[in-house]
Amino acid sequence: MKKLKLANTSLFLQSILYIFLSSTINAAGIHLEAMQMPAWLERNGEVSALKPGLKLQAGDRIVTGGTGRVLLRIDESGFLKLGEDAHLDMDTLRSPVESDGALNAIFKVSRGALRFTAEDSVFRHKIILHIGNIMATIRGKNTDIWGSAKTKNDTLCLIEGEIAVQSGNDPEYIMDTKKSYYSVSREKHEHAVKSLPELKLTNWMSLTDLESGSGVLVVNGGWAINLMSLAGKMNAKNIMQSMTSAGYPVEIESIDVQGQGMYRLRINGFKSKDDASAFADNFEGVGLIERPWVAPL
The missing domain is CATH 2.60.120.1440 (Jelly Rolls)
Known part of the structure; x- marks a missing residue:
């Protein structure tokens, strides 16, 4: 019985140590x-x-x-x-x-x-x-x-x-x-x-400062811009890959429009509505993007 208790205690301490080390790495990471x-x-x-x-x-x-x-x-x-x-x-x-x-x-x-x-x-x-x-x-x-x-x-x-x-x-x-x-x-x-x-x-x-109101993305940003909605998943995926290759973190979201399944391309995480709006204005009329619109997350 004592051996079992010691084994359980050892496992518990190892678990605590693992959690501590992991949190230390994450806390001091970049x-x-x-x-x-x-x-x-x-x-x-x-x-x-x-x-x-x-x-x-x-x-x-x-x-x-x-x-x-x-x-x-x-x-x-x-x-x-x-x-x-x-x-x-x-x-x-x-x-x-x-x-x-x-x-x-x-x-x-x-x-x-x-x-x-x-x-x-x-x-x-x-x-x-x-x-x-x-x-x-x-x-x-x-x-x-x-x-x-x-x-x-x-x-x-x-x-x-x-x-x-x-x-x-x-x-x-x-x-x-x-x-x-x-x-x-x-x-x-x-x-x-x-x-x-x-x-x-x-x-x-x-020259190194972020320009607030000019399209800043942040962790847990509360605004997004919707770029376009497409019926074909492959078309949406191809456009997404093209835009990510150009340096824009575009994602695909499955949506329902009047009973029809669609695929929406969007960029999430803008710091403010002004940031999202400024970026949407600059993207209007670029390539296949006609009228991007701002939405809260």
Whole structure:
């Protein structure tokens, strides 16, 4: 009887440990909190439209289009924003269980603008950012940086905190002066550190901010746009695949219209009615979409 009780206790403790470890991984993971379309996920050789709620994995690549922007949440203590026409690679991602209680992540931006913020005093994760030819190591809490990778030069701006930066074979440089930036010329292979005027910093930060009222999708967004309704499931599926390939997370919903089964194409999860309306207005008359309409979820 005692052995049975011990066995049951052991199983119970294992179950509790499993639940704890799983919740720890999920809590300290990196997920897509909000976005503007179009944007894509490249994973294991396959390309699909990005969708809020996605959890990132090692080897993932996020690509944004001409109006696309992305907000990634790093547990409850930090976030990463990606601007339009950008490429972000998740080179390494290890959970707290695998890496002494801290999340290890290496982000590589080969094109476009990025902003990284460790906004909480309890932030203790290990983050390395590659912005073009610049490598930045996050050294502490309450760190806020902005960077961009372009054809001719790469830039990293320290908004707040302290970071270590390095480019090529140059020695590591400690940045601890607020509103200063480190710039590297790809043509001349030279770098410079300068102070940044407030207006220029504001303009730079706007390149990575989501634009409320302009088609923002969020986790558990309460609005949708209906694009069209079709009688043929195969036609609906083909159009859906075409639109997801173009970076729009279109879904199919089975509906009944006056006793006839139909298939409706829609995009769910808009942050507000204004976001959904703005996106619907831009999509009106595009391809086979004649008059998309907004609906609450």
